[in-house]
Amino acid sequence: MLRPVIQVRRAIPTARWILVRRLATAAGHDPSKLRNMALVAHIDSGKTTLTESILLQSNYLSSAGTVDTGSTTTDFLPAERERGITIQSASIPVKWKNWTFNLIDTPGHADFGMEVESASRVVDGAVVLIDSVEGVEAQTKGVWRQLDRYGVRSRIMFLNKLDRAGASFGSSLSSLLTNRLHPKPMALALPIASFDPQDYTHGEPGVQGLVDLVNWEIWKWNEEGQSSRHKLPQNEEDFKALDFIPTTHPILPHLIPARTALLENLSMFSEDLMETLLNLSSGPSAYATVPASQIMPHLRAATLRNEILPVLCGSAFKHIGTELVMNYVGELLPSPLDVIEKVPVPNAPLRMLAWKVGWDKRKGWMTFVRIYSGTLTKQSTILNSTRNQREKASKLLLLYASQAEEVDTLPFGSVGVVLGLKYTRTGDTLVSLNRGSDNSTLQDIILPPAVISASVIPQSHSDLAPVQDALQALARTDPSVRVETHEGQLLVHGMGSLHLEIVESRLKDEWNVDFEFGKRRVSYREGLGSGDTTLEDPTWTTEIAGKRVQVAVTFNIRSLEDGERGDPLWDGNVVLDQHGTPLRSPETYNDQTDPMSNVTNGISNTLSNSPNTFLPLSRLQVQVAGYELPPDVPVSVLAGASAVILRQAIRQAGMGPLMEPYIRMKINVHEDVLGKIVKDLTEHSGEVLDLATDSTSASGEEEALEPHSEDGVYVPPKWLSPSSNLSSGSNSTSSKFKRSVQAVAPLSQMLDYSNRLRALSGGHGTFEMVNAGFREVSSARKIEILREIGRGA
Numbered sequence: 190m191l192r193p194v195i196q197v198r199r200a201i202p203t204a205r206w207i208l209v210r211r212l213a214t215a216a217g218h219d220p221s222k223l224r225n226m227a228l229v230a231h232i233d234s235g236k237t238t239l240t241e242s243i244l245l246q247s248n249y250l251s252s253a254g255t256v257d258t259g260s261t262t263t264d265f266l267p268a269e270r271e272r273g274i275t276i277q278s279a280s281i282p283v284k285w286k287n288w289t290f291n292l293i294d295t296p297g298h299a300d301f302g303m304e305v306e307s308a309s310r311v312v313d314g315a316v317v318l319i320d321s322v323e324g325v326e327a328q329t330k331g332v333w334r335q336l337d338r339y340g341v342r343s344r345i346m347f348l349n350k351l352d353r354a355g356a357s358f359g360s361s362l363s364s365l366l367t368n369r370l371h372p373k374p375m376a377l378a379l380p381i382a383s384f385d386p387q388d389y390t391h392g393e394p395g396v397q398g399l400v401d402l403v404n405w406e407i408w409k410w411n412e413e414g415q416s417s418r419h420k421l422p423q424n425e426e427d428f429k430a431l432d433f434i435p436t437t438h439p440i441l442p443h444l445i446p447a448r449t450a451l452l453e454n455l456s457m458f459s460e461d462l463m464e465t466l467l468n469l470s471s472g473p474s475a476y477a478t479v480p481a482s483q484i485m486p487h488l489r490a491a492t493l494r495n496e497i498l499p500v501l502c503g504s505a506f507k508h509i510g511t512e513l514v515m516n517y518v519g520e521l522l523p524s525p526l527d528v529i530e531k532v533p534v535p536n537a538p539l540r541m542l543a544w545k546v547g548w549d550k551r552k553g554w555m556t557f558v559r560i561y562s563g564t565l566t567k568q569s570t571i572l573n574s575t576r577n578q579r580e581k582a583s584k585l586l587l588l589y590a591s592q593a594e595e596v597d598t599l600p601f602g603s604v605g606v607v608l609g610l611k612y613t614r615t616g617d618t619l620v621s622l623n624r625g626s627d628n629s630t631l632q633d634i635i636l637p638p639a640v641i642s643a644s645v646i647p648q649s650h651s652d653l654a655p656v657q658d659a660l661q662a663l664a665r666t667d668p669s670v671r672v673e674t675h676e677g678q679l680l681v682h683g684m685g686s687l688h689l690e691i692v693e694s695r696l697k698d699e700w701n702v703d704f705e706f707g708k709r710r711v712s713y714r715e716g717l718g719s720g721d722t723t724l725e726d727p728t729w730t731t732e733i734a735g736k737r738v739q740v741a742v743t744f745n746i747r748s749l750e751d752g753e754r755g756d757p758l759w760d761g762n763v764v765l766d767q768h769g770t771p772l773r774s775p776e777t778y779n780d781q782t783d784p785m786s787n788v789t790n791g792i793s794n795t796l797s798n799s800p801n802t803f804l805p806l807s808r809l810q811v812q813v814a815g816y817e818l819p820p821d822v823p824v825s826v827l828a829g830a831s832a833v834i835l836r837q838a839i840r841q842a843g844m845g846p847l848m849e850p851y852i853r854m855k856i857n858v859h860e861d862v863l864g865k866i867v868k869d870l871t872e873h874s875g876e877v878l879d880l881a882t883d884s885t886s887a888s889g890e891e892e893a894l895e896p897h898s899e900d901g902v903y904v905p906p907k908w909l910s911p912s913s914n915l916s917s918g919s920n921s922t923s924s925k926f927k928r929s930v931q932a933v934a935p936l937s938q939m940l941d942y943s944n945r946l947r948a949l950s951g952g953h954g955t956f957e958m959v960n961a962g963f964r965e966v967s968s969a970r971k972i973e974i975l976r977e978i979g980r981g982a
């Protein structure tokens with residue numbers, strides 16, 4: 190008789206306490222065992238819940254908090270706990286087996302995309318979650334693109350919430366293919382909905398166990414979330430003697446075919462594995478005999494090369510699948526040594542990137558860093574090579590969400606916090622002062638575009654200075670908040686309505702300043718006009734020390750085509766030198782002695798403020814073809830000259846098309862108000878893309894009953910997630926009347942949508958929105974916008 194090999198967890202004690210352990214100090218630091226990884230996903234997919242479950246399994250917590258009671262470790266801001274959403278990324282070191290994970294829980298709401306951007310910049314791998322009722326959603330694709338942007342190639346997909354009614358493993362897997370997220374998702378685990386013979390295929394929604402196809406084991410979870418693990422036999426004949434699963438369970442005949450599909454698909458990427466499979470003895474059970482130790486290296490290699498997407502599943506809420514996720518993060522995701530593009534050199538001089546800046550009343554500025562080479566020692570003086578400023582690293586911390594542990598060093602590969610840095614901003618590179626160290630800057634973090642602004646009205650004149658200081662401090666911790674004074678008015682720009690709402694409440698709660706936000710306005714952009722941009726006389730004359738000086742700068746300017754930059758949401762500009770090499774923006778590089786730095790400064794001034802509309806220009810490529818500067822004239826003159834000459838060229842081209850931000854919306858309502866919702870959307874310039882019944886949204890298609898292969902990807906049978914039967918079965922009553930409306934609309938028309946939806950749906954409707962990029966407006970709308978911004982006739 191086969192016995193469980195391991196009883197994993199003890200009963201959960203009631204008190205919730207934290208075991209702080211020293212994890213990443215230099216002694217015993219082995220970078221090959223480090224996994225710098227992020228949890229990323231569409232909003233509400235369960236990232237924070239999975240983080241909490243990971244902390245519980247790794248003995249960091251003795252009981253898990255929940256998002257719903259506002260008691261999780263990583264969502265510690267009051268605004269996060271009140272709303273049950275993640276607003277800022279929180280990093281936490283986790284010890285699991287002989288690995289250390291630096292785990293970053295990121296927000297899912299698109300308004301806080303900056304946090305995903307900076308986390309993606311510093312991690313080497315990611316676990317991407319999907320709610321398996323919904324399948325791939327708009328922001329799943331958004332975070333996928335963000336990971337792409339920073340070359341985070343190795344990912345594991347976790348199909349979460351399999352306990353929910355309507356959840357479907359097969360449809361979620363198919364949705365990875367239909368949404369072109371990855372051509373080769375490979376299921377490493379299959380769900381077992383129930384072990385109860387009465388309940389296999391049409392029981393309560395749920396998941397009670399998982400089959401680990403690689404380790405050839407079955408995991409079972411009881412009601413308390415305790416797991417047990419059972420080895421599967423190598424011979425199918427022995428399935429008849431199993432005592433941990435009913436021998437009539439319909440999943441058993443599918444196990445060897447599922448493992449066979451996995452190994453055969455994987456062998457397409459490994460000649461060695463193919464050789465192993467070819468040498469297997471014949472017979473139905475042959476693929477069950479391949480030990481995990483012969484599979485794992487090939488899985489790891491294919492994951493590191495992004496040839497396959499390993500797929501796991503479970504229910505973070507019930508802790509089902511968490512240990513498997515942790516095992517596979519350790520086994521498959523890269524260590525800092527594996528990511529050669531990021532120059533991992535343990536013994537080289539110090540080089541690190543500041544990926545986030547936080548503020549704490551007691552600790553002051555907290556700079557989150559990732560060490561790319563060498564070791565950072567406390568009390569050392571270092572150079573911020575982005576800003577050419579010396580900085581003193583007075584204290585070093587490992588941060589366990591809001592709890593800190595002081596350490597003496599941060600070794601190669603690690604992620605930690607530095608106190609005492611005065612000038613450093615998100616995206617800056619810091620290096621050692623040693624001669625010979627590499628001062629070049631690391632790849633910067635890209636700021637997402639601001640799409641909305643609000644005027645800030647201090648309560649009284651004496652509140653103005655504190656409000657300005659608080660805004661500057663907040664903008665330092667969240668670079669996607671931009672502050673400007675325009676025509677005497679203080680304006681704050683953000684990534685969406687919720688972002689501005691959070692900015693408002695954080696300023697009041699954390700900085701205690703007195704102000705009101707005025708009317709919100711969306712941000713517009715101007716494209717390049719259709720006229721000629723070649724100036725007959727590209728010169729600028731000025732006076733220096735009483736002498737007339739003539740400076741020439743020539744530009745080649747053109748409009749970028751839709752999608753030319755890959756990311757459809759991108760709305761920036763490209764500035765190139767005469768060889769076609771991109772020039773760095775003045776925010777990240779500003780050296781007044783460098784002629785090209787002055788030229789980019791001038792270009793940036795003009796691009797942020799079109800001479801035609803005073804709106805920012807967008808989707809332009811500006812190439813600096815050359816410049817002429819008389820001898821003995823300071824190079825700083827080039828900044829003014831470039832700004833004026835470029836402005837003339839843009840004015841000569843004439844006013845270009847105007848663009849405004851669009852959003853993609855998903856609105857969930859009862860069927861009886863569907864007509865009103867659609868009418869309202871149409872009246873507000875929205876375009877309805879899809880009207881689905883809520884429970885079929887995972888892929889929008891009927892699921893196949895039998896296991897099948899889609900483009901060489903094994904998709905298991907439908908009944909594996911019996912809860913999905915409920916959605917199409919006769920006992921589905923409430924979900925039948927729920928509808929989900931997908932639409933795109935101009936953001937300007939949706940600023941008060943929560944109030945409108947409440948009125949239209951009698952309080953029942955819910956909605957979410959993600960950025961859909963800037964779109965060109967019609968000529969009628971152009972006239973409206975020009976009037977709104979005071980440029981109309």
Ligand SMILES: Nc1nc2c(ncn2[C@@H]2O[C@H](COP(=O)(O)OP(=O)(O)OP(=O)(O)O)[C@@H](O)[C@H]2O)c(=O)[nH]1
Pocket residue numbers: 230231232233234235236237238239255256257273274275276295296297298349350351352353503504505506507
């Ligand atoms: N049924 C079920 N609910 C879950 C599961 N995981 C998370 N939830 C619930 O889903 C909601 C969102 O969970 P979170 O963990 O906050 O999701 P998130 O992805 O971190 O959310 P954001 O960071 O705000 O995007 C909460 O109500 C959770 O209790 C699961 O496995 N099953």
